[in-house]
Amino acid sequence: MIINQSIGFAFIHIPKSAGTSLMQYLSPLNGPLDLEIGGTLFGEQIQAAYIQRHGLEKHSTLADAQRVINMTRAPREMFVFTFVRNPYARLSSIFSFLRKWESYNPELLRLLKSFADFREFVASEIFMHYPGPSNMFLPQCNWIMVDGKPSSSMHCFRIEDAAKAIKILRHELILRGADASLLPATLPCANISESLPFEGFGLSDALVEKINDYYAEDFKAFGYSHLSLP
Known part of the structure; x- marks a missing residue:
């Protein structure tokens, strides 16, 4: 800040x-x-x-x-x-970031690395029940x-x-x-974590709803649209 x-x-x-x-x-x-x-x-x-x-x-x-x-x-x-x-991209980025952050919490790192992919992480609902470091899941x-x-x-x-x-x-x-x-005309790129494109999330309707419900106030406040699944 x-x-x-x-x-x-x-x-x-x-x-x-x-x-x-x-x-x-x-x-x-x-x-x-x-x-x-x-x-x-x-x-x-x-x-x-x-x-x-x-x-x-x-x-x-x-x-x-x-x-x-x-x-x-x-x-x-x-x-x-x-x-x-966008809440989907942000949550994906948080997942990628925390799986590489060796110095924070060994137990959390072990848990996150146990998930095969982002889909398993969302299904675990850990982001809904634990605030995460610096409250980043909120x-x-x-x-x-x-x-x-x-x-x-x-x-x-x-x-x-x-x-x-x-x-x-x-x-x-x-x-x-x-x-x-x-003040340059463009923003530097720093501390970038991989975030999957929407089509790569691999989420079921039920998992999308978990994200939609938990981050409902973000979607509304900042004008983001919910993910459209086939």
């Missing part, structure tokens, strides 16, 4: 939704009075201290940040935003809620529309005083 008081923006980093790429894209805008947790070499170095003292980490929610930090300091109104992802709406409802100040960009989103984001930040030379 980034809370940049110098320019006046806040980026909330939803797990497996291009957050590391966004952190690296935005990092050059941060000065010594701005907060950058996780996602970059510097951010990872200071993360442990912020977890210990303030309970903030790179995947903290908007509500977490607002409890700890004043994000509306005069004279600027903060531009608060995040990037979201619906993306979890990161934008304040007082039990989506924040009206949050701008949600879809990574499927990245080219258009970066153009809008870049324009907004430059208007707020960001140095245009520090």
Whole structure:
């Protein structure tokens, strides 16, 4: 996550939704009075201290940040935003990522590697009953809620529309005083995990419904369509 008081923006980093790429894209805008947790070499170095003292980490929610930090300091109104992802692709990416993350939880790693494929993982329903590291199994709406409802100040960009989103984001930040030379026209690619194309999911109608039901608020909030099966 980034809370940049110098320019006046806040980026909330939803797990497996291009957050590391966004952190690296935005990092050059941060000065010594701005907060950058996780996602970059510097951010990872200071993360442990912020977890210990303030309970903030790179995947903290908007509500977490607002409890700890004043994000509306005069004279600027903060531009608060995040990037979201199609729930099917995101869950597939999480599955791929966690099967390769050796340093987190040996028992979880063993369990995930025991599944032959994504289909078996969805059938296990583990994502519905366990929040996962940094709560990454939870619906993306979890990161934008304040007082039990989506924040009206949050701008949600879809990574499927990245080219258009970066153009809008870049324009907004430059208007707020960001140095245009520090903001490339394209987003870097970082920490990419394999995600199957829709036709490769191999899911039955019943398994698709599990995903549809669990992530129903994401489909509705961010305008994604349910998977159409033959």
